Amino acid sequence: MSQIKPLFLCFYLLMGLWRSLYATDYIYPVMEANEQVYLLHQHQNGLDLLEWNAATKQVSHALASWYTPTNVTLLPGKHAFSFIDSDTIKVKAFNQRSPYTIPLDMPLYNFTIIQWIDDAHCYCSATKQGVFGIYEISYDGEVTQKVFDKSIDCMYPQKLGAYLYYITRALKEGVYYYSIRRCMYTSTSHSPEDDELYIDCGTMPIAFLSRIPVEGIGVLSYEIKEANDLQGTVLFRYFCVSKEKKLEECFSFYISKKLLFGDQLDRLYESLLPLLPRLRGDNVYFVSSDGMYYFDLIKKEVVCCNNVSYCFVPLLSGFYGGSLSNNMVIPYIKYDSYDSLQLCQIPSIDL
Numbered sequence: 001m002s003q004i005k006p007l008f009l010c011f012y013l014l015m016g017l018w019r020s021l022y023a024t025d026y027i028y029p030v031m032e033a034n035e036q037v038y039l040l041h042q043h044q045n046g047l048d049l050l051e052w053n054a055a056t057k058q059v060s061h062a063l064a065s066w067y068t069p070t071n072v073t074l075l076p077g078k079h080a081f082s083f084i085d086s087d088t089i090k091v092k093a094f095n096q097r098s099p100y101t102i103p104l105d106m107p108l109y110n111f112t113i114i115q116w117i118d119d120a121h122c123y124c125s126a127t128k129q130g131v132f133g134i135y136e137i138s139y140d141g142e143v144t145q146k147v148f149d150k151s152i153d154c155m156y157p158q159k160l161g162a163y164l165y166y167i168t169r170a171l172k173e174g175v176y177y178y179s180i181r182r183c184m185y186t187s188t189s190h191s192p193e194d195d196e197l198y199i200d201c202g203t204m205p206i207a208f209l210s211r212i213p214v215e216g217i218g219v220l221s222y223e224i225k226e227a228n229d230l231q232g233t234v235l236f237r238y239f240c241v242s243k244e245k246k247l248e249e250c251f252s253f254y255i256s257k258k259l260l261f262g263d264q265l266d267r268l269y270e271s272l273l274p275l276l277p278r279l280r281g282d283n284v285y286f287v288s289s290d291g292m293y294y295f296d297l298i299k300k301e302v303v304c305c306n307n308v309s310y311c312f313v314p315l316l317s318g319f320y321g322g323s324l325s326n327n328m329v330i331p332y333i334k335y336d337s338y339d340s341l342q343l344c345q346i347p348s349i350d351l
Contacts, residue, residue, distance in 0.1 A: 024266050027331050027346060028274050028312035028321030030072040031081060034094060037319055038062060038072060038081070039346065040270070041333070047269050049083070052344050054319070059333070059344035063092065063099070070270050071111070077119040084111050089122075089137065103141035112156060113208075113273075125155040125166070134166055147183070149191045158209040158217065159185055165209055165217060168192050178206050180219065180241070199245055208272075212279055212297060217241040218250075220277075232257050233289055238277055240297075251295045251302050253288035274321075278313045280351055287313055292320070292349070305349055318348040 026042040030049075039050040039059075049069045051062040063069055067090075069083035080093040087109040092099035110127035117123065120139045123146070125132050133148035134157045146164065147154045153169040164185040170177050183195040201221075210218040223235045233254040239247040255275055258266040268274065277286040283294040291307040292314070314320035322331050334343040 025324035026268065026274075026310075026312075026321070027324055027333065027344075029315045029317075029319045029346065030274070031074045032315060032317060033074055033078055033081065037315070037317070037346075039321065039344070040069070040072065040274070042269050043324075050341070050344065052346075054317075057343045057345055059341050061341065067099075068269075071114055071273065073114050073116065075116050075119050079119075082114055082116070082122070084114070087111070089114060091139070102137065102139065104137065104143055105141050106135070106143040106145070108135065108143065115157075115159070117159065123157055123159065123164075125157055132169075134164070145189045146185075146187065147190060147192055147195070149193065152192050154181075154192050156207060156209045158211060160211065160216060162186075165198065166192075167206055167209060167219075169205075175203055176205065177201075177203060180206070180209070180217075199241065199247060201247070208276060210277070210279070212240060212284065216243075218277070218279075218284070219247070234260060238284070238286070238295070250284070250297075250300070251286065251293070253286050253293070254290075256289055274312045276313060278315075280316055283351075285313055285351075287311055287320075308347070311347070314349060314351065316351065318351045319346055320348065321346045 027039055029037050030040050031038045037052045037054055039052050041048045041050055047068045048065060049062040049072060050059050052059045067085050069085055072081055072083045074081050080091050082089060082091045089102045089111065090099040091102065108126040108128055112125045114122050114124045121136060123136045125134050131150055132153040132155045134146040134154050136144040136146060147166065151170065155167050155169065157164055157166040162185055163182050165180060165182050168179045168181055178201040179197055180199040181192050181195045182198045204221050206219050206221050208220045212218045219239050219241065221237045221239065233256055235252060235254055237252045238250050240250055242248050259268050260271055275287060277284045282297045284297065285294045289309060292305040292311055293302050294305060295302050310323035312321045324331060324333065331346040335341060
């Protein structure tokens with residue numbers, strides 16, 4: 001028995017070394033502010049937010065390494081950004097060293113995308129008592145419950161004018177049913193069954209409502225394609241909601257299952273977030289397993305931008321990032337002799 005323990009110890013040490021050698025690194029932009037591009041760098045030891053000057057290529061840490069920032073969002077006043085870390089919402093002002101933790105007066109967790117109305121108020125969906133509801137949160141931590149039901153998940157809210165749109169998911173006899181509902185944004189603490197049923201999607205799973213300039217709302221549906229282990233893909237379809245309250249399919253794309261459901265070697269820590277379609281003017285940019293594309297909302301056509309795999313949806317500036325572990329010349333990160341960040345480069349396209 002005394003000889004077995006060292007063998008197990010050696011095994012786990014070797015496994016840890018193997019994982020560190022073969023784990024995939026990713027780097028991609030999340031926002032732009034003060035003539036800097038902010039990048040998330042996912043590596044075997046965690047997730048870092050970096051501040052990068054695209055002209056000089058110089059890069060530095062924007063947050064201390066003990067944070068694991070996700071859902072990085074610039075506030076409307078552009079003086080600070082928010083992020084989620086360990087199920088808390090934090091705000092980091094550019095002129096301050098440490099982030100501020102919003103002290104919520106209601107126990108919430110599993111936050112989805114944080115959307116700021118102004119510098120003092122944001123809204124999102126989050127979990128309470130094991131169910132997703134929709135909440136407005138003030139900078140001081142006051143939580144206003146907008147929509148909640150103990151048996152219906154309410155997720156992915158999107159404020160358009162005076163209205164609040166959101167997705168519901170209800171479990172009935174072992175099957176999930178989805179819908180898009182609408183209410184006045186000023187409404188508080190009510191059940192989704194009190195709101196207008198905007199579109200009944202039946203058993204088609206949908207997620208991530210987004211704003212688009214033509215019809216007003218875009219929404220994703222998804223389908224996991226069957227395959228052995230994690231070698232398959234997930235099919236996503238992007239729909240526009242027409243003025244007649246119908247779903248009109250615009251385009252589809254495929255994402256490797258290992259990026260969303262794999263082990264820590266390949267899985268994206270932010271999951272689908274850096275792969276969500278992004279609007280620029282009348283074009284919706286998106287990536288698939290075989291490259292980058294955009295959908296022209298006016299001409300109703302898909303155009304190919306490049307054929308690079310493992311790339312991310314570009315920012316408005318055209319920077320899009322990629323994998324650091326697939327022998328690409330770009331992107332790269334360079335360290336000095338003291339193992340400190342020095343230079344960085346990520347790919348871009350002309351938008």
